[in-house]
Amino acid sequence: xxxxxxxxxxxxxxxxxxxxRLDLNVPLKDGVITDTTRIEASLKTLNYxxxxxxxxxxxxxxxxxxxxxxxxxxxxxxxxxxEKLQEFLPKTKIIFEPLNVNPKLKKFIxxxxxxxxxxxxxxxVNDAFGTCHRAHASNVGIGQNIKESCIGFLIQNELKYxxxxxxxxxxxxxxxxxxxxxxxxxxxxxxxxxVSDYVIIGGAMAYPFLEIQGxxxxxxxxxxxxxxVQKLFKKYQKKLILxxxxxxxxxxxxxxxxxxxxxxxxxxxxxxGVFEIDQFANGTKKICxxxxxxxxxxxxxxxxxxxxxxxAAKKFKCESDFSFISTxxxxxxxxxxxxxxxxxxxxxxxxLVINFQII
Ligand SMILES: Nc1ncnc2c1ncn2[C@@H]1O[C@H](COP(=O)(O)OP(=O)(O)O)[C@@H](O)[C@H]1O
Ligand SMILES: O=C(OP(=O)(O)O)[C@H](O)COP(=O)(O)O
Numbered sequence: 001x002x003x004x005x006x007x008x009x010x011x012x013x014x015x016x017x018x019x020x021r022l023d024l025n026v027p028l029k030d031g032v033i034t035d036t037t038r039i040e041a042s043l044k045t046l047n048y049x050x051x052x053x054x055x056x057x058x059x060x061x062x063x064x065x066x067x068x069x070x071x072x073x074x075x076x077x078x079x080x081x082x083e084k085l086q087e088f089l090p091k092t093k094i095i096f097e098p099l100n101v102n103p104k105l106k107k108f109i110x111x112x113x114x115x116x117x118x119x120x121x122x123x124x125v126n127d128a129f130g131t132c133h134r135a136h137a138s139n140v141g142i143g144q145n146i147k148e149s150c151i152g153f154l155i156q157n158e159l160k161y162x163x164x165x166x167x168x169x170x171x172x173x174x175x176x177x178x179x180x181x182x183x184x185x186x187x188x189x190x191x192x193x194x195v196s197d198y199v200i201i202g203g204a205m206a207y208p209f210l211e212i213q214g215x216x217x218x219x220x221x222x223x224x225x226x227x228x229v230q231k232l233f234k235k236y237q238k239k240l241i242l243x244x245x246x247x248x249x250x251x252x253x254x255x256x257x258x259x260x261x262x263x264x265x266x267x268x269x270x271x272x273g274v275f276e277i278d279q280f281a282n283g284t285k286k287i288c289x290x291x292x293x294x295x296x297x298x299x300x301x302x303x304x305x306x307x308x309x310x311x312a313a314k315k316f317k318c319e320s321d322f323s324f325i326s327t328x329x330x331x332x333x334x335x336x337x338x339x340x341x342x343x344x345x346x347x348x349x350x351x352l353v354i355n356f357q358i359i
Contacts, residue, residue: 127152
């Protein structure tokens with residue numbers, strides 16, 4: 001990928017006001033953080049800025065917010081992330097500023113693309129790899145409206161490993177696609193299929209392919225174009241590996257089978273998908289372990305990416321067995337299929353500000 005951005009070391013950040021875009025969109029369960037990979041991966045840049053006595057204003061999104069109330073009621077507020085960050089950086093004072101206290105920022109949540117954040121600092125550092133496939137105000141617009149901008153150490157590291165992956169000549173190249181963000185991924189599946197020898201598809205990602213084969217998949221997470229999926233299925237039938245056993249359940253947290261496709265009344269043992277719930281975790285665990293094992297036995301380059309996928313690798317205690325854990329799911333897929341990441345364009349997401357000062 002062409003990437004001509006300056007990096008952190010090309011810029012003098014000493015005692016400057018730095019606006020730092022991070023992806024602190026961590027997995028949450030009942031308002032509690034279940035995995036800190038994205039926070040920890042951001043520490044290198046933060047520590048460098050702190051060492052250089054920069055005043056840092058961190059911008060991030062958290063989850064997909066439907067109303068400001070979700071932030072104000074702390075259900076999906078970065079307050080919890082600020083508290084966790086404070087534990088990692090005990091000597092630094094972290095102030096959390098919710099959006100509603102700053103009228104300029106509140107306006108932005110209502111989707112004002114004019115973008116006030118650039119005025120918050122002298123320098124913009126983008127280190128939110130997980131959002132690099134999005135063209136948002138907070139990762140792109142800001143860079144166009146501020147004196148100087150660069151990428152941080154996290155993105156630099158991601159690009160290093162992803163380049164290593166796509167430049168590897170080792171075969172077969174196997175992609176495993178899962179997760180819930182079907183809309184994003186279905187669009188690029190063809191490109192992934194072109195560059196891969198096999199594409200294993202599970203989780204909600206498999207639904208479109210199961211439905212076109214006549215299975216009842218229950219409630220859909222995303223309305224897809226059946227013709228497009230049908231064409232993909234036909235064209236890449238030899239490369240696509242789809243689930244043979246799956247169930248439709250009425251309640252995901254207390255699953256009871258409504259329909260089972262393995263012709264058995266029990267919940268199949270190796271379902272691949274909602275790994276956070278024990279009854280569904282085994283398939284994801286086995287796939288995770290099988291890939292990680294390839295790093296050692298075949299000297300394969302193995303990469304797992306995404307906020308939730310990284311959490312799965314940690315949950316199954318195989319994170320250190322992968323060659324690299326990427327903080328971006330959609331972003332790493334976009335990179336692998338050859339998209340130029342739009343780290344230079346504008347947004348509509350909610351932004352919270354963590355005002356971060358040196359004492
Ligand atoms: N069949 C399914 N139905 C509903 N949710 C699913 C299913 N399969 C996986 N998921 C959920 O998808 C989430 C991960 O999706 P996604 O955000 O696309 O991945 P990542 O964060 O790793 O990029 C997990 O929390 C998982 O529980
Ligand atoms: O979690 C993220 O992406 P991922 O699930 O593809 O890894 C990023 O924070 C982007 O979030 P978004 O997909 O809600 O824009």
